[in-house]
Amino acid sequence: MTTERITFAGHSGGRLAARLDLPDGPHLGTALFAHCFTCGKDIPAARRIAGRLAAMGFAVLRFDFTGLGHSDGEFENTSFTSNVADLTAAADHLAGRGMAPGLLIGHSLGGAAVLRAAGTMGTVKAVVTIGAPFDPGHVTHNFSDALPDIIEKGSAEVNLGGRPFRIGRDFVKDVQEERLAPAIAKLQRALLVMHAPRDSIVSIDNAANIFMAAKHPKSFVTLDGADHLVSKPADAEYAAEVISAWATRYLDIRPPAPPPGAPEGIVRVSEADPAGFLQDVNHGPMHHTVADEPLAYGGTNRGMSPYGFLSSGLGACTSMTIRMYARRKGWELTHVSVDVSHDKVHAQDAEGSTGAQKIDSFHRAITLEGHLDAEQRQRLLEIADKCPVHRTLESSSKITTALVDPGT
Numbered sequence: 327m328t329t330e331r332i333t334f335a336g337h338s339g340g341r342l343a344a345r346l347d348l349p350d351g352p353h354l355g356t357a358l359f360a361h362c363f364t365c366g367k368d369i370p371a372a373r374r375i376a377g378r379l380a381a382m383g384f385a386v387l388r389f390d391f392t393g394l395g396h397s398d399g400e401f402e403n404t405s406f407t408s409n410v411a412d413l414t415a416a417a418d419h420l421a422g423r424g425m426a427p428g429l430l431i432g433h434s435l436g437g438a439a440v441l442r443a444a445g446t447m448g449t450v451k452a453v454v455t456i457g458a459p460f461d462p463g464h465v466t467h468n469f470s471d472a473l474p475d476i477i478e479k480g481s482a483e484v485n486l487g488g489r490p491f492r493i494g495r496d497f498v499k500d501v502q503e504e505r506l507a508p509a510i511a512k513l514q515r516a517l518l519v520m521h522a523p524r525d526s527i528v529s530i531d532n533a534a535n536i537f538m539a540a541k542h543p544k545s546f547v548t549l550d551g552a553d554h555l556v557s558k559p560a561d562a563e564y565a566a567e568v569i570s571a572w573a574t575r576y577l578d579i580r581p582p583a584p585p586p587g588a589p590e591g592i593v594r595v596s597e598a599d600p601a602g603f604l605q606d607v608n609h610g611p612m613h614h615t616v617a618d619e620p621l622a623y624g625g626t627n628r629g630m631s632p633y634g635f636l637s638s639g640l641g642a643c644t645s646m647t648i649r650m651y652a653r654r655k656g657w658e659l660t661h662v663s664v665d666v667s668h669d670k671v672h673a674q675d676a677e678g679s680t681g682a683q684k685i686d687s688f689h690r691a692i693t694l695e696g697h698l699d700a701e702q703r704q705r706l707l708e709i710a711d712k713c714p715v716h717r718t719l720e721s722s723s724k725i726t727t728a729l730v731d732p733g734t
Contacts, residue, residue, distance in 0.1 A: 327380040327596070334389075334419035337411030340398030343367070344389035344416070347380040351594050351608055354383035354579045357429040358416055360409070360436030361388065362457075362555065363465050364486050366395035371433060371456075371556035371565075378566030381596055381606040382614045384573075385425055389416055402481050402492040405500035406439065406462050413443040421449070428452065428577045431569065434528060434554065438462045441536070442509050452516040452576040454569050457554050459528050460535035463502040468527075469493060510539040516576040517544040520565055527554035545572060563598075570614065602626055607635075637666040640688055643715035648692070651709045659706070660696035688719065 328348045336342040345367055357379060361372050367388040376386035391412050393401030417427050426449035432440030437458025444453045459465065466473060469484035472493065476482045481494045510517075517540045521533035537546050547568050552561040598604040598616065603625040605617040617632060619625025630638065641664040652659035670684045692710060694703055710716070 327377055332419075334415060336392050336397065336399065336415050337408050338392060338399060340392060342389050342392065342398070342412060342415070343396035344387055344419075345376075347376045347386045347388070349380045349383045349385060350596060351592070352383055353385055353425075355385075355429060355573065355577045356420055356425045356427045357384050357386045357431055357573075358413065358420065358427040358440075359386055359388040360413055360430070360432040360439050361391070362434030362436055363468070364394065364401075364489070364491055365433075365555075366390050368395070369433075369555070370559075371562050374559055374562035375431070375556075375566045375569070378563050378598075378606075379570055381598060381608070382566070382570040383608065384429070384570065387416060387420055387427070400492075402494045403496075404494075405497045406435070406442075406504055407500050409435070409439045410443045413439055414446060417443075417447050417449075429569075429573050430454070432456070432458060433556070434458060435462060435465050438504075438506060441506055441513065442504075444513060444515055445509060450515055451578070452518070452573050453513065454518045454520065454573075455533075455536060456520045456549075456556065456565060457522060457525055457528050458519075458532065458536060460506060460532040460539070462504045462506065464528065464532070465501055466498055473498065506536075507539045510536060511541065513540060518569065518572050519544070519546045520549055520568070521546075522549040522552040522554065522556075524551075525554045543576070547572075599626070604628055633668055637668045637688065640664075640713070640715050640719065641666040641690070643713040644690060644692065644710050647713040648694070648706050648709055652706060657702055658697040659694060661693075662695075663693045665691040665693075686719070 327350060330346040330348065332344050332346055333341040334344065359367075359372055359376055361367055361369055365372070367390050372388050376388050379386050389412075390397040391409050392399035392404050413430075420427050427447070428449055429452050430440040430444055430447070430450055431454040432438065433456045435458075437455030440453055441455065441458070444450050468486055469476075472482045472484045476493055476495055476498055481492055483490050483492050485491075519533050519537050521528075521530055523530050533546065537544060549556065549561055549565060552558065556562050556565060594608045595617070596606045596608075598606045603619040603623075607615050607617050616629035617635060618627055618629040619631055621627050625631075644664045645662045648662050649659070667689045669687045669689075690710065692707065694706055698706070
């Protein structure tokens with residue numbers, strides 16, 4: 327993943343600080359991320375979700391709203407309406423780069439902002455909210471003790487998350503008067519609502535209200551065990567994986583042509599967790615999975631091991647080859663399953679082999695269901711050995727390796 331630090335003009339003309347996370351492989355789509363109330367673009371949840379989506383082929387722009395983080399302006403002079411205007415400015419900036427967003431993602435109050443802004447963005451096809459309030463005025467409960475001073479004096483300093491912020495009267499009035507229900511009902515975009523059942527900041531009732539106000543297509547995914555800030559890495563990564571899989575159903579994703587000599591595209595493996603072994607595996611522009619190691623070997627067991635992928639390739643190819651042959655013959659094969667086990671054995675233990683080195687030994691247990699006679703079953707067993715992956719593993723392979731400059 328490559329990250330660009332950029333700035334663009336916000337609603338008031340001040341510069342807004344942003345990060346654009348770009349995929350290392352094909353660019354499949356663009357997402358615009360709106361952070362939570364008084365947070366920033368670098369909050370762990372935003373950073374992790376953007377990073378995981380970039381690994382899956384999405385460019386993700388995350389930025390600091392006016393008066394927050396590294397952006398210009400005074401937070402005291404901002405409002406919910408100005409946040410929506412900043413989102414529009416961010417979308418315009420992306421469009422100017424030829425990367426108009428097709429996906430909006432909003433966390434907490436940022437979720438309310440994307441629900442309000444989506445209707446004005448013609449390129450947006452899908453919207454995701456994470457822990458979003460149905461009533462933006464809900465955010466004032468975070469500083470309810472200071473509300474009288476804010477209303478009387480025009481502004482007051484409050485402590486939020488251990489940091490001082492100055493909240494203005496216009497902000498309070500704006501969020502209290504905002505009504506999202508009409509905007510949600512007229513959204514006309516696919517909607518994914520994500521919420522933690524035990525969210526102590528914005529209750530799950532808000533997610534239910536958003537979901538009920540929206541028209542189809544709409545989906546709801548619970549973030550079991552997550553907190554409001556989605557602070558656990560595993561929760562943020564899960565949210566990103568769900569968003570990516572869900573969004574591809576609604577976005578107009580057109581993969582580029584594969585490179586010459588690689589009809590199925592390139593398999594790119596990128597490290598996802600430098601502290602462990604988790605890897606992002608992208609096969610061409612459309613298929614993403616993860617590889618890992620078992621807990622006993624220092625991994626997190628969130629994906630198959632490299633050897634598991636090797637065995638799965640043999641099993642899948644075997645099943646496909648058997649099915650193709652039975653289909654061509656018109657045989658009544660109703661189901662195929664292939665169990666593959668992989669082991670290392672000494673070469674001298676293998677039939678016809680000599681030497682002290684170890685070799686890979688794969689054992690396949692094939693189950694064939696259907697009205698097949700003994701001759702047909704035997705023939706399908708023979709066909710299994712003609713599977714291309716089987717032949718590849720049995721033959722010698724040549725592997726060439728080159729060191730690539732990260733800047734190329």
